[in-house]
Amino acid sequence: MVAHLVRLKLTLLRNALRRSVWQVVGLVVALLYGLGALAIVVGSMAVLSVQEPDIRGLVTVLLGSVLVLGWWVVPLIAFGLDSTIDPARFVTFAIPRRSLLTGLALGGVIGVPGVVTVGAALAMAGVWWRTPAALAVGVVCSVLAVATCVIGARATTSAASTLVTGRRFREVMAGVAVLPIIVVGPVIGRVTSGTTITQDLLQQVADAVSWTPFGAVWAVPADVADGQWGLAAARFGIAVATIAVVAFVWDRALAHALVNPAHQKVSSKGRGLGWFDRLPATPLGAVTARCLTYWARDPRYALAVAVVPVLAIVLYIVSPGGGVVLLIGPIAAYLMGWGISADVAYDGTAFWTHVAAPLRGTADRLGRVIAAGVIAVPAVTVLVVASALVADQPHTIPALLGLSFGVLLTSLGGSSVLSALVVYPVQLPGENPFQTKQGASTASVVSQLVGWLAVMALCLPEMILALMSVRGGSVVLGWVTLVVGLVLGSVLLTVGVRVGGRTLDRTGPSLLSKIVAFA
Structure with missing residues (x-):
């Protein structure tokens, strides 16, 4: 045997x-x-x-x-x-x-x-x-x-x-x-x-x-x-x-x-419809409510979010009061923005509801972005401000916010495109979260590498401006970085949502067939 x-x-x-x-x-x-x-x-x-x-x-x-x-x-x-x-x-x-x-x-x-x-x-x-x-x-x-x-x-x-x-x-x-x-x-x-x-x-x-x-x-x-x-x-x-x-x-x-195979426990307590009660009964509202429910209850998302504060602690311990602490905001922005690149894979076979419903791909992409943004925007803001204060460099806050929001918006836009093109096996709800699915390693590593390089390239303007502002101590250049990061990031996010939406309209059935094959 x-x-x-x-x-x-x-x-x-x-x-x-x-x-x-x-x-x-x-x-x-x-x-x-x-x-x-x-x-x-x-x-x-x-x-x-x-x-x-x-x-x-x-x-x-x-x-x-x-x-x-x-x-x-x-x-x-x-x-x-x-x-x-x-x-x-x-x-x-x-x-x-x-x-x-x-x-x-x-x-x-x-x-x-x-x-x-x-x-x-x-x-x-x-x-x-x-x-x-x-x-x-x-x-x-x-x-x-x-x-x-x-x-x-x-x-x-x-x-x-x-x-x-x-x-x-x-x-x-x-x-x-x-x-x-x-x-x-x-x-x-x-x-x-x-x-x-x-x-x-x-x-x-x-x-x-x-x-x-x-x-x-x-x-x-x-x-x-x-x-x-x-x-x-x-x-x-x-x-x-x-x-x-x-x-x-x-x-x-x-x-x-x-x-005792792993299974999801169903609570007997009445919870109502949660976010579905609070958001408009529209396609966009439904997608946003569903994704917010994921972020609140799905342990796979919880593990991803838990990495962010731990990363902040590690960087602080490595360099208390040093320049490394200032990287917490941009790094967290990338991690949380790129976190939705596997959203379709995490949907599993339930993605059929997105394919079968009269749902435009743009609404699907935008709903996922809004749900991630609700968590990411306040988290990134707090981390940026806290890191600047800890490093005793409050004058860097505008530049760091510009860089972080530029990275966050760009990552969300890139994730919207990538998740409409690529799916790979992921852990199902209730499965061992510390196990890699067969065939997942290569696809996930390649997609992460491509995404990291793409975001780095697209965020070069605000990265250069932020570096010049922090190095030179220029508050004015910091505010310029904030404007450039928000404007350029918003443009790239808009392009990513639209391109990803059109791509999803075309690739939705094939993505669903791959997900079913993974199961």
């Missing part, structure tokens, strides 16, 4: 590459990037193996700990886990859970991240080639380390998906998932404030990390090389116990998910 699951993973991956050219392009780019990173690691380990003084243990523990932490945390806050073999699809099959777990774990190694991780782990084991006993132990520990990475990633995401089946936990998990990023902030802040990082300081950090689930497995070969077999046995025990614990967590979470 395990071999069958691995073959299934390979077959699905091969079929996905045959079906989509973009999948092939994305795989090639990811492979080149991964091989480049692996080459750097291998070369660094080769140099490290003959380095004097001997810092092999220090480097491998710190580097390996970051690798394990990345596997455990990144799927929660970024790309998610590959769902080529989704456990939910095996609910109706009588597969022993142990076989299912083993097959899914091995399947998790198949792919660019898994291959690069295996290569990096073996390279870090090979650094002990001058000590045969440490080399042998290092190879064994590298296998345990890869297992810790893969199984730990499955455990964290499975446990998180179990928690977020309740609405109240979704926002909490959004904050918990980004805590590691917030922790990085004080470290960077202390470095930039003049704290000297010495080898002794790094050694203290490595010694502490070597007793944690992230670093214990990497410290065992160093202990063997030093002849400290007691410490090696203790840390090896921590490594094995870590795998046992994360495997148990994954097993329990998977068992719960297979018996």
Whole structure:
């Protein structure tokens, strides 16, 4: 059964590459990037193996700990886990859970991240080639380390998906998932404030990390090389116990998910029609009300909004009172403006109501823009004003507002066009929000890259004016930036809504057919 699951993973991956050219392009780019990173690691380990003084243990523990932490945390806050073999699809099959777990774990190694991780782990084991006993132990520990990475990633995401089946936990998990990023902030802040990082300081950090689930497995070969077999046995025990614990967590979470599939709870309390009661009974009013309901109740939108204040906190910690804080407003404007680029995909099969109804594409585009603007405009305004005051540069407020609103309006216009052209698989309501749908990674990354480049190019006028105003301390130029940002952004938004509307009138049925195929 395990071999069958691995073959299934390979077959699905091969079929996905045959079906989509973009999948092939994305795989090639990811492979080149991964091989480049692996080459750097291998070369660094080769140099490290003959380095004097001997810092092999220090480097491998710190580097390996970051690798394990990345596997455990990144799927929660970024790309998610590959769902080529989704456990939910095996609910109706009588597969022993142990076989299912083993097959899914091995399947998790198949792919660019898994291959690069295996290569990096073996390279870090090979650094002990001058000590045969440490080399042998290092190879064994590298296998345990890869297992810790893969199984730990499955455990964290499975446990998180179990928690977020309740609405109240979704926002909490959004904050918990980004805590590691917030922790990085004080470290960077202390470095930039003049704290000297010495080898002794790094050694203290490595010694502490070597007793944690992230670093214990990497410290065992160093202990063997030093002849400290007691410490090696203790840390090896921590490594094995870590795998046992994360495997148990994954097993329990998977068992719960297979018996209790995720579903949306329906409240018995009468809520009325919500925004549909408050807005006009027109096509535009209906679209706006529906999208405002999404922003208020859909956890996928809640997670996106939660990133904005967290980003503000991180930038403040990185550079309290510095110029980096002033970037909070423009960055938040782009994130919230570009957030509706996946609106049609988030509609799911319910998008049929937009296609079947006598609804013009322009009304659809404008309704989504208004709903996003209701959330984004006050949020961006508050962030801009607060960042300028925190940085003690209130004279930059007009320039920052001009730049931020220009970026926001331009992003909304670009999203209106892109979402009428491209849809890709997204998580359905009630599904694991920390999992990437098959075929979604490449399309989402390409669309994000194209959107970022397009918005940057179209916002160059207000960007240049804002930079000149902030650098030169010119309030007059700041007000000019505000006018240019509002006028140019409004023009681009109008063009984006109209072009996107006409495009949606033409592509609506084909978009719906793709969404149905994804389901």
